[in-house]
Amino acid sequence: MSGHDSAVSRLRAQGYRMTPQRLSVLDIVARRTGHVGADEVWNLAREEHPYVDLATIYRTLQWLKGLGVVTEVIIGNKLHFEMSDHHNPHNHMVCSVCDGVQTLTPDYLAEFSQRLEQEFGFSPSLDNITIGGVCNQCRAVT
Numbered sequence: 001m002s003g004h005d006s007a008v009s010r011l012r013a014q015g016y017r018m019t020p021q022r023l024s025v026l027d028i029v030a031r032r033t034g035h036v037g038a039d040e041v042w043n044l045a046r047e048e049h050p051y052v053d054l055a056t057i058y059r060t061l062q063w064l065k066g067l068g069v070v071t072e073v074i075i076g077n078k079l080h081f082e083m084s085d086h087h088n089p090h091n092h093m094v095c096s097v098c099d100g101v102q103t104l105t106p107d108y109l110a111e112f113s114q115r116l117e118q119e120f121g122f123s124p125s126l127d128n129i130t131i132g133g134v135c136n137q138c139r140a141v142t
Contacts, residue, residue, distance in 0.1 A: 004030035007069045007083070016067075021045065021052050025060045029070055035080035035101060073130050075099050091129040097138035104131065 004027060012018055024045045029036055042057045061081055064070040070081045073092045076099045091104040109126045116122045 004083075007064075011067065011069070021049055021056055022060050022063075024048050024052075025057060026064065026069070029061075029064075029081050030083050032082065035073055035075060035082050037075075037078050037080050039078070041081070071128055073101070073128075075101060089127060091126070091131070093131045093133060093135075095135035095138055096132050097134055100135050100137075102135070104129070 007026060007030070008018060008023065025041055028041050028044045038054070038057055038061055041061065042052070042054050045052050045057060061070060061072075061079075065072050065081070068084055068086075071084045073080050073082070073094070075094055089106055091106070091109065093102040093104050094100070095102075106126065109129065113124050113126055116124050
């Protein structure tokens with residue numbers, strides 16, 4: 001069963017109504033191998049549902065994010081989304097020059113999490129972290 005089919009089945013089993021617009025948004029995000037911007041989701045969704053507005057797309061994406069179905073990352077100054085992968089969680093490093101995105105596994109943040117626990121008694125939620133900076137290629141050019 002694909003991530004899309006699994007998400008739809010889970011949402012329906014939890015009693016959520018899967019409208020054609022919700023199904024379309026979920027399908028668009030699931031078909032992407034990387035991150036997709038809300039405006040791109042809107043443009044693609046309008047091919048099937050010409051009457052759908054951008055606010056519906058944003059509400060649906062935020063709803064799916066709140067349910068843990070999609071993950072949100074800011075690339076440049078825009079929100080992008082991808083299907084959540086609970087088997088392979090990851091965070092992101094985004095270059096502020098080229099908007100390139102690199103994956104960061106939770107292993108890199110484990111020591112940081114431990115230090116916060118030890119020094120402050122604080123248990124951080126590090127399941128959706130985006131670290132901004134400059135990638136190696138852009139640093140070499142500047």
